[in-house]
Amino acid sequence: MNLITQFHTEHRQVVNALIDLRQAITAREIQRVRSILAGAEDLVGPHFKFEELYLYPALEPFFGEAYGKQLLNEHDGVFRSIRKIAELAQKAEWNETDYASALANLELIYEHPISCDGLSLWIERLPAESQEELFQMMLAVRKQGTKLSEYYRERQAA
Numbered sequence: 766m767n768l769i770t771q772f773h774t775e776h777r778q779v780v781n782a783l784i785d786l787r788q789a790i791t792a793r794e795i796q797r798v799r800s801i802l803a804g805a806e807d808l809v810g811p812h813f814k815f816e817e818l819y820l821y822p823a824l825e826p827f828f829g830e831a832y833g834k835q836l837l838n839e840h841d842g843v844f845r846s847i848r849k850i851a852e853l854a855q856k857a858e859w860n861e862t863d864y865a866s867a868l869a870n871l872e873l874i875y876e877h878p879i880s881c882d883g884l885s886l887w888i889e890r891l892p893a894e895s896q897e898e899l900f901q902m903m904l905a906v907r908k909q910g911t912k913l914s915e916y917y918r919e920r921q922a923a
């Protein structure tokens with residue numbers, strides 16, 4: 766187990782959740798949408814927190830400040846879309862507008878884990894000790910268990 770394999774494993778879990786979410790939204794199974802999002806809270810919270818606080822800064826010498834900002838903007842978009850879908854999932858039923866909005870918000874975030882996983886091409890360029898240090902940070906952040914919505918608030922307050 767190392768940083769790159771764990772990083773990839775987390776993206777695989779995110780892709781699985783997105784596929785489930787697409788099925789649940791398309792089937793208009795609102796309860797299922799809610800439970801998938803609850804699972805994503807625990808998975809994506811520590812993932813984003815590790816990326817933003819430790820991984821992106823470590824990779825910035827490779828991709829530059831502007832790309833770092835772009836990655837943070839992409840996360841902003843993910844927060845927005847997830848919050849919107851979560852809000853819709855509070856309803857007992859969806860009308861056509863709700864359904865279209867849930868699907869549109871899903872489309873906005875669908876590609877993110879694929880582009881994020883590509884960062885492993887840069888991670889490979891880091892010295893082995895740096896990769897190991899980052900891996901330990903990943904595990905430490907995971908242990909903190911910050912949910913996605915909690916991390917969103919931490920991020921706003923920072």
Ligand SMILES: [Fe+2]
Binds near residue numbers: 776
């Ligand atoms: Fe990621």
